[in-house]
Each structure stands twice: as C-alpha cells, then as structure tokens.
Amino acid sequence: MIVDRKLIEKAKEKLGNQNAFIMAELLELEDFDEKNLKSCCPYHDEDTPSFIYNPKNYSMHCFSCNKTVDIIDVLMGKGRTFLESVQFLFDKAGIECSFGEQNVKTKHNYRYPHEEPINDKPNVVDYFGKRGISKNVLDYLDVREDNHGNAVFNFYDTNDVLTMVKYRPSHTVEKHSGQPKTWCQKDSDTAPLLFNMNRVNTSKPLLCTEGEIDCASAIEAGYLNTVSVPLGAGNLHWIEENWDWLDTFDDIIIWSDNDVAGEKMRKECIYRLGTWRTKYIVTPEYYEKEDGRKIPLKDINDCLQIGGKQFVMDLISAAKDVPVKSVVDYSEIEELDVSQMDGVQTGIKPLDNELGKLFYGTLTILSGRPGSGKTSLIDQAIAMTIDNGSPTFLYSKELPERLSANWFNTIIAGRRNMVEKHNSSGKKYYVVPYDTQKKMQQYYNKKLFIYKDEESNDFEAVLKSAEECVRKFGCKLIVLDNLMMLDLKxxxxxxxxxxxxxxxxxxxxxxxxxxxxxLIAHPRKTQDSNSDIEMYDIAGSSNIINLAMRSIGLRRVSKKEKEDPKYKWHKYDVVLTVMKDRMFGKSDVQIGLWYDLVSRRFYTDYAEYDKQFAWDDNYYIDKLEYVDRGRVDPEDEFPDK
Structure with a gap:
C-alpha cells in the first residue's frame, strides 16, 4: 500500500502549529517553549534550546546536531511502522483514508514465510555489539535469533506483511570455510523487497545500502531513513519489484561497498533510478587516526566501527550529486581500457572477436537487403543478452508481435527442440512444440519486452516505453526495427x-x-541486390552512419556466386560487413556466415550450430548431424522478413 504524499502534506498543513505540540508530547520535551515552539534537543545533550519548530515544513530542526524530524519520523522512532504513523497523523488531522490493505497478504500463489519467535537473542546482540550495533537498533529493525543462534532479518512489504526472511551466522564467516554467509528461509518465496522499507518516511531522502549490517550501521549512526538491498550488489531485481514505492522519493542516496561489485551496483542504480534525483557516497579508502595510522575501509559498518557515528553522518551529508553530463574535467579522464568495457555479444565468434562487444553507451546501425537475415542476427544477440542476465526491449513493427515471438522461439529452440511437419501438399516445415513454447515463455518472463502492435509508432512514444523498461526492468539491449516504421513527425x-x-x-x-x-535501417532500393552494403547505401540521411559508433551490413551470397569457386565467399550463405567501427578505427571488415534453415540461426562452427540457450536445462550426450552449410539448395527459400 502506497500513501499519496500530497495527502500526507495536507494532513500536516491542516494541523499547522499543532504538529509541534504533538511532537513535543511524543518526545516528552519537558522544557518545551509553547510560545516560541522550541526546546533542548532530545537527540543529544545540550543546555541551550536549539530544537526549533519550522512552520514551513512542519518539522523540528536542531541547529546544533542538524537533526530534522516530522511527526512521522518521531512516531517511527518510537517503534511504529510508516503506515501506522501515517494512520496516527490522519486521525489527528481528521483526514479520511482507507488502510484496508494494511496487514493484508496481496501476493497470489506466494509462499509467505513463517515468523521466528521473539527472544532475547544473546548471540545476535553479542555479535552485532562487536560490530558497533546496539540492541536498540536490532529491536528497531526487528532482527531476531533462531534456534541455532543465527541472526534473522525480517523483510516486510509496504502493507507491514512479513514477506521474506533471511538468515546469517552470528559470527564471522571465513572466506574459504564453505559456510554460506546468508540464506533465505526454506520452503518460502523470496520477493526482492528492501530491508526496513516499511519504516521509511517517503518525504525524506532514502539511503539505500548494500546489506542489512550496513543498513543497521547507518541507523545506529542516526540516519533512520535507510534500507538495504535484499540479495547482494549483483541482484537488482529489487528495483522492478519496488518500482512504484521507489518512484515516490524525490531524493535517493546510494551507498554500496568499496569494491568492484559495489561500484557496478552504484552506477546501475544511478542510471535506473534517475540521475536527477540520485546521489551517491563512495566509501573512503581509509580512515586516518589521530596518531597518523590509516585504517582501510570497505563499507558502512567499517566507517561506523572505525570512524564513529558522526563520521558516518558526515559522509551521508556530503553525498555527491551525479556530475553534469555535458562537461568533464580533463584531469579526471582515465585511459580507456576496452577489455573492461561491458556490452552485448552476438554469439557469432568471429564477429564478437572483431568487435569485442556492442558496447553499452553506444549506437549500432544494422542494415541488410530483404532476406539477408537481419532478424536472425538480432534475435541471436537478444538471446545472448538475456543469457548473460540482462533483459531486452524490442520494437519491431515489420513483424506483428506474435510473429516476432515465433521467430525468436525458433532461434532459441534450435534443431533439438523442433519437430518436422508437412502441409497439405507434402512440403515439410518445422515447429516448436507447445510444451516447449510454454517452458520458454516461463523462462523469458520479464526478460524480453516487445512493443505492442496497437501502440503508436511515434518515436517519442517508443523511446518513452524503452526508457520505462530500462529503468523498471533493467533492459540493457534496445532494438528498434526499423527506422522506416518510426513516425518522426x-x-x-x-x-x-x-x-x-x-x-x-x-x-x-x-x-x-x-x-x-x-537501429535497423534499410539500404536504398536502387542498389544492386548482389553487391555488398557500403556506408552510404543506407536509405536516408548520411548522418545515420556518420554519427553511429558502428555500422554492420548483411547480404546473401547469390546462386551465381556460390557456383563460382573463385569467389571468396562462395562457400557461405551470407556476407557480413562491418562497414564502420569507430571504436577500433576499422572499416569494411567482412565475415562469412552459414545459415541453418530449420533453426534460422547463423553459425560459423558446430558450437554455434548447436548452441543451447539458458532456458533449455536438458543434458545432451549425442551430437547433432553436422553438415557443411557451404551451399544452400536452390529450391530452398531463405527465410527472413
């Protein structure tokens, strides 16, 4: 359940200065000055009142320790959840709002976890105490202890329903011990919720950390509006799962660990959550003690234990804005190491060896004459991208969405998962069995997003849809097929x-x-269908090629060329030309490809011919019959759009 922030502000506005009196009562401020609406700060020791009410934002602010709280913060600090606090506020202000979903399990067919009993948790208190985290914070976060002395982290959804339970030993786990550092409750599902998300004030900046101990460390330091990702830095499914809730925040701060995985998480979160509202904190490499010793730091808990609470709060206060994209300081430019750049692979070894990858942050143009195999090449790249853990967005208005899905099914099925059929005239064709299709659909659920047939071809609408899929689902490959179908208005x-x-x-x-x-762009129709695609054969503006990082062209090898043994590519079905590669400064690099009519795949060796994509978990012993595909029978039609 997500409460409209405007309604919360309306309730505070309706209460007016009464906000101050309610907070004073909740905080038990004995020296509260009812005329000037101020008192000594309850969050630190002081003799002169510096805790003052601000009528503009209905909050109390301490001008000594910089603590700012509203009614919701105060109530949550007393142990209430966000929903319970909002309900209290609305009751006081006389605002009507239904809280019917509170404590209601809304996930259908979901195996909710059982609750571990509340106890004194001596092992957990002892272990976390050594890491600078108090019992008060453990109680606040509802951290418990199971019968084996392990720490229990309860993940609640926005309805205050226990939805996931995670465990970790109450002792240090050595790297090579073989013992897991964390695990989830057996026989229950694991929706990727954010730890502590039901105790967060959506009107305040959200601090997102990498783990539960880091979350507890930030709260120990005094920053209550903190959550942690559920399943490690490399698993970003929490963005999709909690998208609507995350979208309510004006400001989000990312503080991940000081390692490669943490850096990758930070960068990806910034892209997906929005550069305009996301700040970040980089853990300092070390903390310098008064005696000059430099102690290495990795995460928030290190900062808490070594630097103390104020050090952690200072780092949060100094969270960095994402730099202005239009400029860069020359001194900060690092030498480009292409081997460290990430991107998309096509699955065609000679092409991937030539290009490295279709790198993230770049535009590639793909062109080809009708029947040259553009769809097959793209679908193989899509399948490889998804196999490597990244979803894909596909706009394809030349093929209806059902035919796009059918073509993709054939590619990922391969020969092993297709059956031969015959039409009324006896001609054979191949299909993917229904049960196999269902298995594919289950695996590729929320991994391939195809733009709907009935949606507008307006390029702005298409890009808006692509952006939503990138931010919400983490799509890393965006395919637009093709330029001619986009309405440029x-x-x-x-x-x-x-x-x-x-x-x-x-x-x-x-x-x-x-x-x-x-972006797929067709060549000019006036060109000789048997000639190679060259840079300026692309229909439209010359800037289509000039501005792109890379341009690739496809063409079929003609029957006449196949019959000429002197022709360089006579053994192949298609010639792929890298027309321009700005990354490596190459042009007109050509690669010969074979094409399998049954699976609609391009290949250059047996491994590609019999590629087993991730959905197919069968183990095959026997090899497929492998025939040299240097020639295509003249009577066979080369299938494509």
Missing part, C-alpha cells in the same frame, strides 16, 4: 533533419542509461 522535405535528430537522441539515450541501442 515531419514532412518528407524535413526527413533528413528529423533522422539526424533521432540518431542524436538514440546516442544520448544509450549514454544516459548505459545501454546498447541497435
């Missing part, structure tokens, strides 16, 4: 300018969200 005379503007938008989109964008 221009006259014919202005088409070249509009296309140039679109290319610039796509490049900006790729950089902003750190994704790979592939």
């Amino acid at each position: 221009c006259n014919e005379s202005d088409k070249n300018t509009a296309q140039t503007n679109l290319i610039n938008l796509l490049i900006k989109f790729a950089v902003k969200f750190n994704v790979t964008v592939v």
Whole structure:
C-alpha cells in the first residue's frame, strides 16, 4: 500500500502549529517553549534550546546536531511502522483514508514465510555489539535469533506483511570455510523487497545500502531513513519489484561497498533510478587516526566501527550529486581500457572477436537487403543478452508481435527442440512444440519486452516505453526495427533533419542509461541486390552512419556466386560487413556466415550450430548431424522478413 504524499502534506498543513505540540508530547520535551515552539534537543545533550519548530515544513530542526524530524519520523522512532504513523497523523488531522490493505497478504500463489519467535537473542546482540550495533537498533529493525543462534532479518512489504526472511551466522564467516554467509528461509518465496522499507518516511531522502549490517550501521549512526538491498550488489531485481514505492522519493542516496561489485551496483542504480534525483557516497579508502595510522575501509559498518557515528553522518551529508553530463574535467579522464568495457555479444565468434562487444553507451546501425537475415542476427544477440542476465526491449513493427515471438522461439529452440511437419501438399516445415513454447515463455518472463502492435509508432512514444523498461526492468539491449516504421513527425522535405535528430537522441539515450541501442535501417532500393552494403547505401540521411559508433551490413551470397569457386565467399550463405567501427578505427571488415534453415540461426562452427540457450536445462550426450552449410539448395527459400 502506497500513501499519496500530497495527502500526507495536507494532513500536516491542516494541523499547522499543532504538529509541534504533538511532537513535543511524543518526545516528552519537558522544557518545551509553547510560545516560541522550541526546546533542548532530545537527540543529544545540550543546555541551550536549539530544537526549533519550522512552520514551513512542519518539522523540528536542531541547529546544533542538524537533526530534522516530522511527526512521522518521531512516531517511527518510537517503534511504529510508516503506515501506522501515517494512520496516527490522519486521525489527528481528521483526514479520511482507507488502510484496508494494511496487514493484508496481496501476493497470489506466494509462499509467505513463517515468523521466528521473539527472544532475547544473546548471540545476535553479542555479535552485532562487536560490530558497533546496539540492541536498540536490532529491536528497531526487528532482527531476531533462531534456534541455532543465527541472526534473522525480517523483510516486510509496504502493507507491514512479513514477506521474506533471511538468515546469517552470528559470527564471522571465513572466506574459504564453505559456510554460506546468508540464506533465505526454506520452503518460502523470496520477493526482492528492501530491508526496513516499511519504516521509511517517503518525504525524506532514502539511503539505500548494500546489506542489512550496513543498513543497521547507518541507523545506529542516526540516519533512520535507510534500507538495504535484499540479495547482494549483483541482484537488482529489487528495483522492478519496488518500482512504484521507489518512484515516490524525490531524493535517493546510494551507498554500496568499496569494491568492484559495489561500484557496478552504484552506477546501475544511478542510471535506473534517475540521475536527477540520485546521489551517491563512495566509501573512503581509509580512515586516518589521530596518531597518523590509516585504517582501510570497505563499507558502512567499517566507517561506523572505525570512524564513529558522526563520521558516518558526515559522509551521508556530503553525498555527491551525479556530475553534469555535458562537461568533464580533463584531469579526471582515465585511459580507456576496452577489455573492461561491458556490452552485448552476438554469439557469432568471429564477429564478437572483431568487435569485442556492442558496447553499452553506444549506437549500432544494422542494415541488410530483404532476406539477408537481419532478424536472425538480432534475435541471436537478444538471446545472448538475456543469457548473460540482462533483459531486452524490442520494437519491431515489420513483424506483428506474435510473429516476432515465433521467430525468436525458433532461434532459441534450435534443431533439438523442433519437430518436422508437412502441409497439405507434402512440403515439410518445422515447429516448436507447445510444451516447449510454454517452458520458454516461463523462462523469458520479464526478460524480453516487445512493443505492442496497437501502440503508436511515434518515436517519442517508443523511446518513452524503452526508457520505462530500462529503468523498471533493467533492459540493457534496445532494438528498434526499423527506422522506416518510426513516425518522426515531419514532412518528407524535413526527413533528413528529423533522422539526424533521432540518431542524436538514440546516442544520448544509450549514454544516459548505459545501454546498447541497435537501429535497423534499410539500404536504398536502387542498389544492386548482389553487391555488398557500403556506408552510404543506407536509405536516408548520411548522418545515420556518420554519427553511429558502428555500422554492420548483411547480404546473401547469390546462386551465381556460390557456383563460382573463385569467389571468396562462395562457400557461405551470407556476407557480413562491418562497414564502420569507430571504436577500433576499422572499416569494411567482412565475415562469412552459414545459415541453418530449420533453426534460422547463423553459425560459423558446430558450437554455434548447436548452441543451447539458458532456458533449455536438458543434458545432451549425442551430437547433432553436422553438415557443411557451404551451399544452400536452390529450391530452398531463405527465410527472413
């Protein structure tokens, strides 16, 4: 259940200065000055009143320790959840609101966890105490102890329903001990909720940490509006799961660990949660003691134990804005190491060896004459991207969504998962069995997002949809098939300018969200169908090629060329040309490809011919019959759009 922030502000506004009196009563401020609405701060020791009510935002602020709280903060500090606190506020202000979903299990067919009993948790208190975390904070976070002395972390949803339970030993786990550091409750499901999200004030900046101990450390230091990711830095499914809730925050601070995984998490969160509202904290490499000793730091808990509470709060206060994208300080530019750059692989070894990857933050143009295999090449890249853990967005208006799905099914099925059929005239064809399709759909659920047939072709609408999929679902490959189908909202005379503007938008989109964008653009119809695709054969503005990082062309090898043994590519079905590669400064690099009519796959060796994609968990002993595909029978039609 998500409560409208405007309604919360309306309740505070209706109470007016009464907010101050309610907070004073809740905080038991004995020296509260009812005329000037101030008192000594209850969050630290002082003799002169510096805890003063601000009528503009209905909060109390301490000008000594910089603590700011509203009614909801005070109530949550007393042990209430966010929903319980809002309900109290609304009751006081006379605001009507239904809390019907509170404590209601809303996930269908979900195996909710059982609750571990509340006890004194001596092992947990002892272990966390050694790490600088008090029993008060453990109680606040509802951290418990199971029968084996392990720490129990309870994850509640926004309805205050226990939805996931996670455990960790109440002792240090050595790296090579073989003992797991954390695990989830057996026989219950694991929705990727954020730890402590039901005790967070949505009107305040949210601090997002990498683990439960880091979350507890920030709260121990005094920053209550803190959550932690549920399943490690590399698992970002929590963004999708909690998207609507995250969208209510004006400001989000990311503080991940000081390692490679933490840095990757931080960068991805910034792209997906929005650079305009996301700040970040980089854990200092070390803390310098008064005696000059430098103690290495890795995470928030290190900062708490070594530097203390104020050190942690100072780092949070100094959270950095994402730098202005339009400029960069020359001194901060690091030498480019292509081997460290991430991106998308096509699954075609010679092409991947040539290009490395279709790098994130870049635009690639793919062109090819009708029947050259553009759809197959793209679908293989999509399957590889998903296999490597990243969802994909596909706009394909030349093929209806059902045919796009059918083509993709054939690619990922391969010969092993297809059956031969015959039509009424006896001609054979191949299909993916129904049960196999269902298995594929289950695996690729929320991994491939195809733009709906009935949706607008307006390029702005398409890019808006792509952005939503990137931010909410983490799509890393954006495929637009094709340029001619996009409505650029221009006259014919202005088409070249509009296309140039679109290319610039796509490049900006790729950089902003750190994704790979592939735009399919057809060649000019006047070109000889048997000639290679060259840079300026692409229909439309010359800037389509000029501005893109890379441009790739496909063409079929003709029957005449196959019959000529002197022709360089006579053994192949298709010639792929890397027309331009700005990354490595290459052009006109050519690669010969074979094509399997049954699976619709390109391949250059047996491994690619019999590629087993991740959905297929069968173990195969026997190899497929492998035939040299140097020639395609003249009577066979080369299938494509």
